[in-house]
Amino acid sequence: MTLSRSALLVALLLSQAWSFLSLSEDDGVPEDWVLLHVVQGHIGAGNYSYLRLNHDGRIILHMRSLAGDADLYVSDNTLHPSFDFYKLQSVTCGQDVVVVPGDFSRPVGIAIYGHPSYQESEFEMRVFYDQAVPQDPFERSSYASENGRGGKTSTQAAEEDFQEEESIFWTILIGLLKIVLEILF
Structure with missing residues (x-):
């Protein structure tokens, strides 16, 4: 029985190593993209972590949730975007990608939000500059x-x-649902 557990553990570790190696930095990234930054971090449930983008041109934010579910909100109107106030977003359960157009005014505010369904979320975001788009x-x-x-x-x-x-509507609806759930549980 311990042998089968050991084999299962080794298989799990090998699959993790394979997935890590297969998701290398160059995998699926066009040659015209230049890696500017890699940001790694943890974010608590319902909290935001803010970043500022000053680099001009077309920028691609490629974020991967390593644990939990981190979401991405971007705005050129505020340095503290949220799920209520943003211009661009990606809220998938896995890889989040946002393309920041070159005509966004700088600095651009970036928010990483820890989804409340997880106590803590771990993420890695790669910031790419797209050289293929000429700047005017x-x-x-x-x-x-x-x-x-x-x-x-x-x-x-x-x-x-x-x-x-629409955002105000969803905020009110989510607030009401939270109140109902707190009353029931």
């Missing part, structure tokens, strides 16, 4: 002056208003 230093200012709204069209503004209303 005049693109941001000319776009903003053409639209007369700081770069946002009326369609974009309407979409942001709708997202904000």
Whole structure:
């Protein structure tokens, strides 16, 4: 019986080692992407960890939850985005990828959120710069002056208003569900 447990443990360790080796830094990453940073950390349930992105150009945030479930929120309007206020998000149970466009104003706020269903989440985020996208230093200012709204069209503004209303709805709904669950349990 101890032999079968030992064999099972060895098989588990080998599978973990294989998955670690198969997820190498160069695996599936285009040649035009340059690795800028690797950020590793832990985040408690319901908490945020904030980062600031100052690098110009198209940036790819590739985050992997090593344990638990960490989610990613990004905004160029605030340095402290949240699940209530963000421009880009990735909230999967595994790999989260967000592409930060080159026309986002810098600095960009990045929030890593520890999902409440896990006591603690461990993550690793790789930050890539996409060299394939040419940078035009005049693109941001000319776009903003053409639209007369700081770069946002009326369609974009309407979409942001709708997202904000939808976000408030979900916040209230989640709050009510938490109250009901606290009463029941």
